[in-house]
């Protein structure tokens with residue numbers, strides 16, 4: 001079974017509190033999501049394999065380490081996942097970026113896939129799927145289905161707020177993937193929104209309410 005980790009670093013918790021606030025405007029919301037994604041990338045990348053390398057310093061040879069193994073692809077679930085991409089690229093600038101478009105039917109909460117564009121070597125990459133919200137889990141499950149169908153086999157899911165229902169559904173559907181979240185909230189309301197959550201992440205990021 002993959003790992004499930006709530007990232008409770010004080011900076012992450014503080015910044016998440018700021019964007020939960022209904023009075024946090026679009027500009028500030030976008031900036032803080034970016035900052036949280038960078039902080040999360042630090043730990044999500046913790047198990048990247050290292051290899052030995054000798055490097056010439058001005059004073060001699062250092063027996064040092066560099067990252068080896070699989071290269072990274074960051075895959076946001078559109079739209080809201082886009083808000084987390086640059087924050088991760090701050091730390092992993094050579095990563096490639098794929099996109100999976102997914103919207104949730106407002107009444108049934110069923111996800112619908114409308115766009116998939118991935119790096120051609122996705123099967124060779126460590127994939128970080130990013131989406132601020134894991135609510136019923138339907139969007140994440142379908143996005144990861146789409147990735148696996150195209151050969152991705154090393155996937156981590158990174159979100160800001162998760163509902164227990166979504167975590168359970170995602171772990172049942174894809175027990176092999178690691179899930180990282182900044183918060184595990186109480187649950188879902190009758191409209192499929194996370195309680196207390198932070199509202200509609202896409203609308204808050206892009207100002208489309």
Ligand code: PRP
Nearest residue numbers: 078079080103104135136137138139202
């Ligand atoms: C939101 C969110 C997730 C999804 C989570 O996207 O960004 O993708 O809902 O819900 P689920 O776990 O129940 O599937 P939405 O469908 O609102 O699209 P948007 O990002 O374009 O606003």
Ligand code: URA
Nearest residue numbers: 135193194199200201
């Ligand atoms: N999508 C969101 O953006 N927010 C929620 O609370 C649930 C789904």
